[in-house]
Amino acid sequence: MKKLSLMAMLAIALVITSCTGKKTDNNAQDADTTVVAVEDAAAPASYYGTYEGTLPCADCSGIKIVLTLNDDTTYDLTQEYLEKEPAYDENGTYTVEDGLVTLITPSSGEKTYYRILDGKLAFTPDSTGTMVEGEMAENYILTKK
Template sequence: MKKKLIVLAISSLAILASCTGKKTTPNAADNDSANVVDTTASNKDNVDLTSVAGTYEGTLPAADCPGIKTVLTINADSTYLLKQDYIDKKDGHDEASGIFKVLDGKVLMLVRPSTGEQTFYKVKDANSIIMTDSMGVEPEGETAKLYVLKKK
């Protein structure tokens, strides 16, 4: 029993000694690659929230129904309202509102307050946005156009 305690004490001291007093620079791999951009910054590569603000509509693809009729309202105060109707689904209506952040200058990250779920849209131009993954990567191929929402 004493041997186990001594081994445990020495191990603890070795761990403590290795962790104290050292300052390391963060590894680039440790940083999240999607940087949050200050939406008040005046950088030509960042979205202008007043020009992006508006209502966007489209029908997104779905695995278990013909599609999801989507209406997304983006406000210049960094809030959003998302309404989705799952076509041919009983009780297939969903609404969410919350805040969004601008990532990497052009990707809007919508955060659902009740669950923390995040949805990403990239600003394509003044009249359209496209659903992307968390890195802002757009869908490719024939189906890419199905993920675009057009401004009303």
């Protein structure tokens, strides 16, 4: 749906700029601006992909996480509590707003939050998106594979 809307906006922009009849530098500059805006609109796709890492755990040696953010706003999550339970899988939907990914568990409505970084996701304890700080901060990072 996004691609269709993006293509429609691009087509309208091309029709408008081609129908003006003026061949000035300003029109060329306007056309360039339109292209840049379209390219910027596609930028969020950079967070799609698979992320891995091991988060701290109070009563085990860590929680191995494999999280895939799909381009259709669904996610696949595998969590393995090391030296405890077998891994379990979860699928659901996610939203992204202001660089904060919100995973929504379909069965319970529970939400989990990650801040988008450059090629990484940082687990955040709540919806404010405030990242964990201090010595343990690096332990809350998932790296894109």
